[in-house]
Amino acid sequence: MLALSFLLALWLEPSVPVRGALAGYILVNLYLLWTAALMVVAWKSWWYDFRLATLAQAIDIGVFLGAVYFTESRYSEFQNPFLAFAAFLLVSAMVRWNWRASAITAIALLCANLAVGLALYEFGFDIDLFRFSRRVVYMILLSCILIWLSLSRGGGRTIIFPEPPGLLGERWEPLLNSALSLAAQVLAARQVALAFAGSEEPWVEIHHLSSEGVKVERHGPENFGEELTTLRSTAIFNVARKRQLTFGGPAVEAVTGDVESRLAEMMGANEGLIVPIQSVTGSGHLLAWDCATLGPDDLAIMHAMAEQIGHALDREAMASLARRTAETGVRHAVARDLHDSVVQFLAGTLFRLEALRRWIRDGHDPEGEIDSIKNALRREQGHLRLLIERLRRGEEGDRRTEIADEMRDLLAEAGAHWHIETELVVPDHPQPVSVQLSHEIRQLVREGIANAVRHGKCRKVRVELADADGMLNLAIIDDGIGFPQLPDPLRPRSISERVDALGGRFAMHSDGRGARLEIAIRSGGTI
Known part of the structure; x- marks a missing residue:
């Protein structure tokens, strides 16, 4: 012009x-x-x-x-x-x-x-x-x-990788398909393929976009070797003429020689553009061919787009890991709650039923004990319903309760259930805690009492509560046989996991006259 x-x-x-x-x-x-x-x-x-x-x-x-x-x-x-x-x-x-x-x-x-x-x-x-x-x-x-x-002017025109809709952490396939579609649109390519080798799986998945849609194939690692994991530059290539324009940084370079790309050879692509994609979950090559036009400007654009795709795959992997971690945490929390409440209660009920059988054999009237067991079952049913409601609704906000009152009711119930004597030692001043922390402390005490009766053969359990410097100190003391004096005694798994989840400290002591469990938890702690 x-x-x-x-x-x-x-x-x-x-x-x-x-x-x-x-x-x-x-x-x-x-x-x-x-x-x-x-x-x-x-x-x-x-x-x-x-x-x-x-x-x-x-x-x-x-x-x-x-x-x-x-x-x-x-x-x-x-x-x-x-x-x-x-x-x-x-x-x-x-x-x-x-x-x-x-x-x-x-x-x-x-x-x-x-x-x-x-x-x-x-x-x-x-x-x-x-x-x-x-x-x-x-x-x-x-x-x-x-x-x-x-x-x-920056890097010229900018391409934004549009992430597909869906639940974060469950969009792996849609992400790869979206990458193929965007590459085809940007380069006006009739065919695009993405070969991706995961870091944890030996297989290589090839997603191929053509006029017939997206096809997925799985190949063994022997077909690609280390090619997909080896760093390479973004390049426009022509296999027959042995030409490449490569872009690995600020400048474009012209290179002559054989074009080494197993993916291009497998797809029968003579001329096209290939760009590496790096992710924490693996690496791969994105290949576009049968393009209307190709030029040096496409190298920087596709290089930047490949980085966006890699970041999107990283976010997807992190979300998936976070989801699995959260699910694992929920399963462990539910397992601890069921173990410390339902399982221990059923064990105590079996203990009482066995005692009731002996009571009947001795000619005593069982009505009172049967009523007592029925009342205990009703209370446990109420606790289980509260647990289910808590799981459905989540946490109960910032509502707080007096822990001493909670402990008095719990010890009275546990004493009647296990036929033992209980004692509560608390300071004179109020000790309000969150509803969540109150639930955790109740579960700790229930598990500690159940272990003291079942394994320590105790007759009495004393629970001491004290607070100092923002910490709530809980001690569960029994007069049973204690536990064997080993260099590294086995800690109760449920109690240890619960205390660790709360970010607290847990110690055990035994001197042959019983056992003492010492637990320290932040008084403002939440689950």
Whole structure:
């Protein structure tokens, strides 16, 4: 378009060129043919578009200097194509390369233009040095503006990877399919494939997008070896001609030689673009071929898009891990609650039923004990319903309760259930705790009492509660046989897990006259 406008300007203004009119017309026409050829090359071959860029820039600078020669005079204030051509050259360097190329082009233009202008003046050509110098200043200002624009333009157009809808942590397949669709859209590719090797599985999954939809195949690692896990650059390739344009950083490089891509060979892709994808769960290659057009600009775009895809896969893996961790935590919490309540209560009920059998054999009236067991079952049924309701509704906010009152009811119930004596020692001042923490302490005490009766053969259990420095100190003391004196005694699993979940401390002591469990928990702690 610039060459056409120059040719039109020469035709409309007979006084231009001011010298060498025939040569000037020939130069502009030849330049017009050259630019038309470059358009065809850019459309047909990404390889020659890149390889001819430096030559094209040099020819453009040469034509610029020739235009200055043919049009520069003291009467050619606006006929000279100086600023338009200079702007074109600087923008061309910015688009093809980067701000450094724009700066080098600007320096080359200034030096060459000054040399040509001064030479024309020395040889006696009709040139106004004042006007010539003024245009040089304009060019310096224009160069500074365009170099600044080149520095601030970033990486060109930006592609945002659209993550598919769905529950985070369960979108692995939709994410890969979305990556295929976006690559096909950006590159106008009729076929796209993604080969991904997981870090935990030996298999390689290939997702292939074509006009027939997405097909998934699984291959053994022997088909790819270490290719998918080895770092490689983003590249446009042509297998038959052994050409590649690679992008691994700030610059694009032209490489000749065999194209090593097992994925391209497997898919029968002769020319296309391949980009590596890295994730914490594995790595792979994204291949696009049968593209309408390919160019060096696509390398930076696809490189950035591959990073977005990798980050999306990382987020998906983290969400899946968090979901599994949460599910595991819920299962363990429910298991602890069931063990410390239902299981221990059933064990105590069996203990009481066995005692009831002996009571009946001795000729005593069982009605009172049966009523007592029925009442205990009703209370346990109520506790179980509360547990189920708690699981359904979640935590109960910031509601608080008096722990001493909770412990008195619990010890009275446990004493009747296990036929033991219980004692509660609490300070004179109130000890309010959250409902969640109250539930945890109740479960700890129930488990401790059950263990003391079943394993320690105790007759009495004393529970002590104290608070100091934001910590709630709980002690469960029994008069049973204690536990064996071992260098590393086995800690009760349920109690240990519950205390660890609360971020507390747990210690056990035994001296042959019973056992003592010491637990310290933050008084404001929550589950």
